[in-house]
Amino acid sequence: MSTLTALPDLKTKRSVEISHLIKEYPNPYGEDFRVVEDFNLNIQEGEFISLIGHSGCGKSTVLTMLAGLNEISDGGIIVGDKEIDGPGPDRSVVFQAPCLMPWLNSFQNVMLGVKNVYPHATKAERRQIVEHSLSVVGLADAMKKFPKEMSGGMQQRVGIARAIALQPKVLLLDEPFGRLDSLTRMELQDVIIDILAREKMTAMIVTHDVDEAVFMADRCVMMSNGPKAGVGEILEIGFDRPRNREEVYQDPKFFEYREHLLAFLEQRAHIKGSTRTFSDGDFMGFTEKEGADLEAAAAQEATSVA
Numbered sequence: 001m002s003t004l005t006a007l008p009d010l011k012t013k014r015s016v017e018i019s020h021l022i023k024e025y026p027n028p029y030g031e032d033f034r035v036v037e038d039f040n041l042n043i044q045e046g047e048f049i050s051l052i053g054h055s056g057c058g059k060s061t062v063l064t065m066l067a068g069l070n071e072i073s074d075g076g077i078i079v080g081d082k083e084i085d086g087p088g089p090d091r092s093v094v095f096q097a098p099c100l101m102p103w104l105n106s107f108q109n110v111m112l113g114v115k116n117v118y119p120h121a122t123k124a125e126r127r128q129i130v131e132h133s134l135s136v137v138g139l140a141d142a143m144k145k146f147p148k149e150m151s152g153g154m155q156q157r158v159g160i161a162r163a164i165a166l167q168p169k170v171l172l173l174d175e176p177f178g179r180l181d182s183l184t185r186m187e188l189q190d191v192i193i194d195i196l197a198r199e200k201m202t203a204m205i206v207t208h209d210v211d212e213a214v215f216m217a218d219r220c221v222m223m224s225n226g227p228k229a230g231v232g233e234i235l236e237i238g239f240d241r242p243r244n245r246e247e248v249y250q251d252p253k254f255f256e257y258r259e260h261l262l263a264f265l266e267q268r269a270h271i272k273g274s275t276r277t278f279s280d281g282d283f284m285g286f287t288e289k290e291g292a293d294l295e296a297a298a299a300q301e302a303t304s305v306a
């Protein structure tokens, strides 16, 4: 990699500062509905954050605002030393489904983004970046494979390769393993952890899996329930890196962390039930949408088992 000239300087600042972040969506009556309010979080360089919270609380909303794909209603986000204003190559995202072009093979799918981000790199340099990215996700032998020839796990590896090929400062993951079986999920968790350690990126993963949230992250950020969701609580995960899965899973601290997150979610589930009135006209637009989201999530859950 040392011969590449067009790459961004990885020693540049990679921290994230999210300050007083607000997101309002219009409800079906044309009124602004405040989903996220006063969300504050500072992420250190190279830190790995997991974001958990109940379905529909606003996790993806925060992540897509940080990605620059979702307009910020108020407040701001600084990545490195620059306030973000839309998407940029300093941040890349891995979603639940990798959205690959079916007519392109793995190499070409990864090359798509690389061409945009390194327009001045030579052909050989671009090729080197793509091959390196596919190798680190374990696809060195599958560069010529088309999406339909690959399993869901392999396709998601291509999605991860595409994201890291841009050499972002910040890697954003929105339930990236939600559709995968548990063995593949664990394999890909390890792939991500290795990449982050090697490439020194800062990262945030949205997940509803508490084991994943604890095993992967340096800090777990628990979001309060929406509407007007913010940071409810933050839990420091005191395991050293590199982490050995067996050791971590057998450590009593792992269960304490896990229980802590579950207790938070459980407690919030009760708060939700007692304070939200689903027949209240003011909230109808919101709960209808949320209901549809939950149905979609349940349907997805049901189909992902096979």
Ligand SMILES: Nc1ncnc2c1ncn2[C@@H]1O[C@H](COP(=O)(O)OP(=O)(O)O)[C@@H](O)[C@H]1O
Pocket (backbone or CB within 6 Å): 025, 026, 035, 053, 054, 055, 056, 057, 058, 059, 060, 061, 062, 226, 286, 289, 290, 293
């Ligand atoms: N584009 C949108 N327009 C209106 N409401 C939205 C939009 N996107 C998300 N929402 C609503 O905002 C809330 C938070 O959504 P989201 O961030 O996707 O939650 P999570 O990722 O935590 O499940 C939900 O109630 C959802 O219905």
Ligand SMILES: [Mg+2]
Pocket (backbone or CB within 6 Å): 059, 060, 061
């Ligand atoms: Mg989401």
